[in-house]
Amino acid sequence: MRLLRLARISLVALRHGLDQMILDRTATTRVGACLRRVLPARSFSEAPEVRLRLALESLGPIFVKFGQMLSTRRDLLAPALADELAKLQDRVPPFPTDQALARLEAEYGRTVNEVFARFDMQPVASASIAQVHFGALPDGTEVAIKILRPGIESIIAKDLALLDTAAALIERLWVDGRRLKPREVVAEFAKHLDDELDLMREAANCSQLRRNFKDSTQLQVPEVYWDFCGKSVMVMQRMHGIPISQIDTMRALGVDLAALSRAGVEIFFTQVFRDGFFHADMHPGNILVATEGVRRGQYIALDFGIMGTLTDRDKQYLAQNFLAFFKRDYKRVAQAHVDAGWVPPGTRVDEFESAIRAVCEPIFDKPLKDISFGKTLLRLFQTARRFQMEVQPQLVMLQKTLLNIEGLGRQLNPDLDLWATAKPFLERWMSDQVGPRALLRHLRDEAPNWAGTLPQLPRLMHQALQDNSTEQARRALENMGRRIEAQQKMIYACVATLLLLCGLVLALLLR
Missing domain, CATH: 1.10.287 (Helix Hairpins)
Known part of the structure; x- marks a missing residue:
């Protein structure tokens, strides 16, 4: 089976011209010279980045998720490639309902009708790892039932083994392969997938976030019904709202989009700095907005498979740097990096300060619509490489979430001033800390x-x-x-x- 999968991957790679991308990057090596004798040169109308995205989409959901994760590592990729991979859409056809029923019966040891008062046969959402059905508990409580795809564990194990093999080849064949650390990237991806394959862990994440925002007037998190949860099944409260991407519908229903955008920023900074525990997959498909009753205009969080955590030291460091950025105190930012050991001890603070100033100064006093955080982050990564700064793994998901926040802010209120919204929150937090x-x-x-x-x-x-x-x-x-x-x-x-x-x-x- 692994050989058949490898053969299919090879055919997809050839069809989309990925071999030409490898040849271009190994042209000066002996291996590249040998490959050119075997693989004929061809031309394609699409750019290499587009061809790679199309190939990943053809290879299936695991490769799509890998591309999505890789798109967040802008410290490793060229900007054009990162932008293209960010377009990957995880739209997966649902698996048959009879397989869902079999999975539930295997988990509970009883038929679905004995467990639930109602189980809707038609799924309401389907992704690469699981799909969701609506239903009701015996007491009539409406619930959402998340079920892992049958056989997904073995599929992921095989594809991860192939990805690891490919990463090892990249390290050996490509000049920049070792610097990009592809095997470490695959290992990071494997860890996230392992977390997502255990729905009890996702249920625990959901429960923790709900407890953190128990009295919030800005964010709703569904309740978990533990008696019905297992490793392959998660049962939680059914939430009622509309996707945050439906801007026109929310505007027609009278939702204050400006207030919603500000609340999104406050929710994010509250998760990061108050709790050190944040939702790290905040794309529009995982966020609803309540449109009825007293909770109208509140966020509703869904899908808790990917969560980020920060230590007290991380939070202190981030808060000090954010405030220094807001005050344009670039010397303090540079010194904080040196003190944290993120750049070599011999780094000249004045040179590092000057480089950071060149990146950050142009973005101030502008509305969000005029600021590209993607470009700003890219320039910061370039500066980091120049000063041999190590990218901290615990902050990678935070960077990804910041990009998600930027996208949501642009949709809801292009004139949102992220700095003015965040600064009072951070000042209050720092006051509480010191x-x-x-x-x-x-x-x-x-x-x-x-x-x-x-x-x-x-x-x-x-x-x-x-x-x-x-x-x-x-x-x-x-x-x-x-x-x-x-x-x-x-x-x-x-x-x-x-x-x-x-x-x-x-x-x-x-x-």
Whole structure:
């Protein structure tokens, strides 16, 4: 079967002239010279980037998803190729309903009629990994039932093996192959696919996002019905709304598109900076807008297979850089990159600052319609390569999501000022992180640790003095000294905070 699949891939590649693309990039190598003797030179009316997109579409959903993921790695691709791959559409015919019923019965050990009060035979959505049917639980609750494609696991495993083989060949045959790290890209893609193949993981993502936005007036997230979920089935609340791409319909229904665009920016920054957990697949097909009742004009999130996470350090770094960008403090941006170790230690900050200024200065004081974030990101990546900056894997999905936000903003309100909308949010967030409230919060969080550590200090000192090993004693004393010093600093901070608060209260009383 693998040989047949490989043969089909080869035929598709030849039909779309991908062999000519390989020859063009291996022309100066011995392998390229040998290939030219075997493969005749041909001409095509379409550009190479277009031919590659068409080939991926012909090869099926897994290759389409790979192209979609690759389009987000603009640090690896030429701009024309990245733009073309971004056009890939994951439109897949639904699989037969009897296969869906069989998958459900295998998961539940019962017939569908015994599990659900209603199951709609016609699917409402179909993608490369799964498809969705509407139905109802025994108590009448309307639900959406997501079902994995039968046999998709083995198909993906075989195609991933072939992709890995192709990536290894690219590294050996293409001069720039190793720099582009194709095998690492395939491994990253495999990880995302593995996450999407476990619908229990997607259900957990959905549940977490819903909990994060439980009291939100901007975003709705469906409830997960855990008793009906499994590795190959996810059952969640049915949401009612229209696709966000239907601009004219929303305008006719009286939805405030300007407010909707601003809310989208706030939702994104809330996910990133407050929670460090964000929806990383925010294309129009995964977002609805409520058009009825008190929730009219609110976003509805769907499809939680791809989520991004950020550490506290990532969030601090991003917030500082965003604010520095907004204030046009490019020296601070450059220094933050050096401090984070993302560029070599010997990098001249003034040169890096000048390069960043050249990229970012032209985009300020312009409405969104006049700014191309795709081009801005491309120039930033070019600057990164010039200064040997490492692209951080944890930020790749964030960059992709920013591009999605740009696309949605252009559709809803071309005059949206992304900077003016985001800046107050980031300033509030930074104030919460480094201001008095943040200090009090950290003191409260660390209090249990102090209570457990302080009583142990005399015993730890005694153990250190009694230790027969001089080196161990020295290390123990040094560690204990550092712990005492840290505790003292925190105590001083507490006292200073209390004195400050008392001073503020006295000032208010004396006014």
